[in-house]
Amino acid sequence: MANRNNLIIRKILIFIFLIIVLIIFLFPIYWLVLTSIQPSGEVMKSPPNFYVKNLTFIHWKFVVKETLPQFFNSFVISFFVTIIAIILGAISGYAFARYNVGGDKLPLWILSLKFLPPVVSVIPYFLMMKTLGLIDTRTAVLVPHLIITIPFAVWMIKGFIQDVPLELEDAAMIDGCSQIGVIRNITLPLIAPGLVVTALFCFIWSWNDFMFALVLTRNQALTMPVTVAGMREAHGVMWGEVSAAASFGAIPIIIIAIILQKYLVRGLSLGSFR
Amino acid sequence: MTNIKRATVLVLPTVLFLVLIVIFPMLFSIKVAFSGYDIRIPEHPFVGLRNFIYIFKQALFYDAISVTGIMIIAELFFELIIGFVLALSLLQLPRVRQLFQPILLMPIMIMPVVIGYVGRLIFEERSSPINYFLNMLGFESIAWHASTKYALITVLILRIWQWSPFVMAIILAGLLSLPREPYDAAMVDGANSWQTFIYITLPLLKPVIMLVLIMRTLEILQVFDIIYVLTMGGPGSRTTTFSLFTYLIGFRYWDIGQASAAAWIVMIPLSILISTFVKFMEKGEKVG
Numbered sequence: 001m002a003n004r005n006n007l008i009i010r011k012i013l014i015f016i017f018l019i020i021v022l023i024i025f026l027f028p029i030y031w032l033v034l035t036s037i038q039p040s041g042e043v044m045k046s047p048p049n050f051y052v053k054n055l056t057f058i059h060w061k062f063v064v065k066e067t068l069p070q071f072f073n074s075f076v077i078s079f080f081v082t083i084i085a086i087i088l089g090a091i092s093g094y095a096f097a098r099y100n101v102g103g104d105k106l107p108l109w110i111l112s113l114k115f116l117p118p119v120v121s122v123i124p125y126f127l128m129m130k131t132l133g134l135i136d137t138r139t140a141v142l143v144p145h146l147i148i149t150i151p152f153a154v155w156m157i158k159g160f161i162q163d164v165p166l167e168l169e170d171a172a173m174i175d176g177c178s179q180i181g182v183i184r185n186i187t188l189p190l191i192a193p194g195l196v197v198t199a200l201f202c203f204i205w206s207w208n209d210f211m212f213a214l215v216l217t218r219n220q221a222l223t224m225p226v227t228v229a230g231m232r233e234a235h236g237v238m239w240g241e242v243s244a245a246a247s248f249g250a251i252p253i254i255i256i257a258i259i260l261q262k263y264l265v266r267g268l269s270l271g272s273f274r
Numbered sequence: 275m276t277n278i279k280r281a282t283v284l285v286l287p288t289v290l291f292l293v294l295i296v297i298f299p300m301l302f303s304i305k306v307a308f309s310g311y312d313i314r315i316p317e318h319p320f321v322g323l324r325n326f327i328y329i330f331k332q333a334l335f336y337d338a339i340s341v342t343g344i345m346i347i348a349e350l351f352f353e354l355i356i357g358f359v360l361a362l363s364l365l366q367l368p369r370v371r372q373l374f375q376p377i378l379l380m381p382i383m384i385m386p387v388v389i390g391y392v393g394r395l396i397f398e399e400r401s402s403p404i405n406y407f408l409n410m411l412g413f414e415s416i417a418w419h420a421s422t423k424y425a426l427i428t429v430l431i432l433r434i435w436q437w438s439p440f441v442m443a444i445i446l447a448g449l450l451s452l453p454r455e456p457y458d459a460a461m462v463d464g465a466n467s468w469q470t471f472i473y474i475t476l477p478l479l480k481p482v483i484m485l486v487l488i489m490r491t492l493e494i495l496q497v498f499d500i501i502y503v504l505t506m507g508g509p510g511s512r513t514t515t516f517s518l519f520t521y522l523i524g525f526r527y528w529d530i531g532q533a534s535a536a537a538w539i540v541m542i543p544l545s546i547l548i549s550t551f552v553k554f555m556e557k558g559e560k561v562g
Contacts, residue, residue: 014363018370021360025378025435028392031403035395046401092288099281108552110289113296115548117496119517120537123524124299124306147296154288208385210499211517215525225387229503243395246388257383261376265443268382272485272555273447 036060036243043239059244067227067245074223074249077138078206081145085202086195089153094183096154097161098169111155111270114148118211121147126215136218144212149202152270156201159271160194161187197263200256207253224249303534311531318531325535329523335536337511338519341426345433345515346494350487352434357441357486364442365449375446378439386436390503393419393432419505425512429501437493441486448482449475481554488551495544516540 035043039056042049096107121144129140164187172182213223222230228249231242257264265273307325309318329335360378364371381389396404397418405415419428456478460470476483498517501507507514507522514522520540524533 011366014366015370018360018363018367018374021363022374022377025381025439027403028396028435029380029384031396032388032392044398044401046406048401048403048406050403088288088291092285095281095284099277101278101281101285104556105552106285106289108555110292111555112548112552113292115492115496115544115551116296117498117517117537117540117544119496119498119520120303120541121296121299123520123530123534123537124303126524127306127311127530128299128302143295146291150288150292204383208383208387210385210387210502211521214502215521225385225499228385228391229387229499239395242391246391250384250388253383253385254380257376257380264376264379264383265447268379268440269444269447269485270489273444273451 032243033247035239036247038240040238040240043243044237059240060248063241063244063248067224067248070222070224070227071248073138073221074207074225075252077142077145077223078203081142081149081206082199082202084146085149085153086157086199088150089157089198090195093154093157094161094187096158098166107155107158110151113151114270116147118144118148118209122211122215125212129216135216136221138221140216141209141213141221141223144216145206145209148205148209152205153198153202156198156267156271157191157194160191160198163194163274164190197260197267200260201267204253204256303537306531307534307538309531311529311534313528313530321531325529325531326539328532329536329539334511334514334519338514338516341512341514342495342497342516344426345430345497346491348430349433349437349494350490352430353438353441353490354483354487356434356438357445360438360442361445361449364446371446375439375443379443381436382440386499387503389432389436390500393428393500393504397428419513420509422509422512425505425509429504429513432500432504433494433497437490441490444482444486444489445479448479452478484554488547488554492544492547492551495540495547 034049034052036059037052037055037057038049039054039058042054095101125140125144126135129135129137134140168186168190169182172186173179177185207223208225209223210225210229213221213226214229217223217226224245228242228246231238231245260267306318308320308322310321310324311318364374396402399405399415399417399420402418404418409415416424419425452475456474457470460474465473496517497515498521501513501515501518502521505513507518516536520533520536523536524530
């Protein structure tokens with residue numbers, strides 16, 4: 001009986017500890033949102049407001065109006081990056097998963113391209129895009145984003161296809177389905193959630209990129225991260241406005257992360273954990 | 275068509291495309307690294323090792339190496355400890371885990387630029403909440419990222435805040451996939467929980483810990499966004515990471531040749547790490 005009580009007390013203590021951890025971890029995000037919904041006179045004063053005293057959306061209105069083109073740029077770039085990555089990833093992921101082409105090594109080497117630091121590849125991209133006259137276009141940002149996303153897509157989709165038992169495909173084949181028919185009727189529906197998960201991750205990787213967009217755009221093709229980073233320099237200290245822009249830029253990511261919650265670990269661990 | 279031929283046809287477009295967008299630019303950047311590539315001058319003559327020699331002569335290069343090195347050691351150390359503590363705590367409470375884990379992982383998903391800006395908000399000298407708490411506890415306000423003494427510590431606090439949950443999630447996934455039997459045996463032998471952790475959990479988790487350390491190191495080598503927003507490498511060179519150093523040479527001082535040389539210098543430790551990663555993943559493709 002004493003043992004049981006000890007166990008319960010231990011669990012309660014751990015729970016309290018975790019609640020404190022959660023508060024500490026969420027506090028910076030809370031502070032960002034808090035700063036964005038208070039009048040300029042109320043933020044960054046001493047002592048600070050720890051809750052909203054005067055709710056206002058003036059910064060949000062300003063920011064949404066001002067940064068809509070950049071938000072749209074980010075969206076277009078991430079969207080097309082995702083589409084291309086998923087198409088190439090699905091085709092080659094299937095071949096890697098089912099025919100073991102290139103052995104184990106080739107898909108892994110493709111995956112490892114994801115670790116190439118952007119600062120390394122951005123230099124030749126800057127020169128190439130300059131020569132091609134593509135600086136400050138969405139295309140200039142889109143292409144290098146594929147370096148981060150295609151390797152990830154190939155690897156993840158390969159894993160999702162390997163999760164589909166080969167016997168299922170074989171059985172359908174015996175029933176007279178053609179190879180294409182098997183893929184369309186059996187494999188594709190089963191890996192559809194996997195494709196969505198992979199696509200959403202690709203979208204995030206592209207959306208969050210800062211280095212490529214910073215070097216390869218000037219005004220027309222600016223993306224959200226570059227805009228947030230630039231507001232600080234251009235407007236001095238406009239805490240409310242920049243906080244609103246930062247929160248605004250993070251909204252799609254938070255929505256996606258909520259959708260992905262069951263698959264976050266699988267994506268972040270590059271498929272090592274299902 | 276045989277299967278293997280068909281598979282090759284399926285893989286070929288992706289491989290060729292990657293060669294086009296990765297290998298080709300990288301080869302081009304080798305050429306640039308050996309050229310005098312001042313962007314304002316149209317001629318780019320071959321200059322041999324001059325760019326590399328210039329890089330090795332700069333004090334900032336060694337500062338960048340030491341900042342990056344300190345970040346790797348400090349982050350791996352603290353993130354592993356915090357990650358372990360959180361993972362072991364969440365392991366005890368399965369229902370809490372399902373709710374807390376996605377929330378804790380949120381800062382990793384949010385763009386690093388925003389994380390850097392959040393750092394400016396909460397570490398601001400005059401009126402930030404952090405300094406408010408410090409004053410309340412009777413300490414002086416600290417200039418955090420603006421001070422020589424605390425700038426790197428501020429960056430590290432933010433980074434550890436952002437990335438510890440990643441380590442936690444991987445360790446937790448590893449813990450959940452451990453076999454049951456060794457623990458039963460240990461219980462029969464009367465081992466206490468500390469002994470069980472040291473002699474059973476840690477050895478079993480070794481591959482997972484290795485994986486997390488490699489992945490974290492590869493990510494830390496890229497740190498740029500958060501520092502660009504928070505400190506721009508300053509004060510002085512206190513927070514200049516290797517990525518920022520390379521960026522500044524290339525796109526502030528506009529010496530693309532030297533920047534390429536710097537980029538290729540970092541490729542040496544990077545390629546060793548990446549091939550370790552590949553070997554490691556090949557050996558146990560599914561760690562969990």
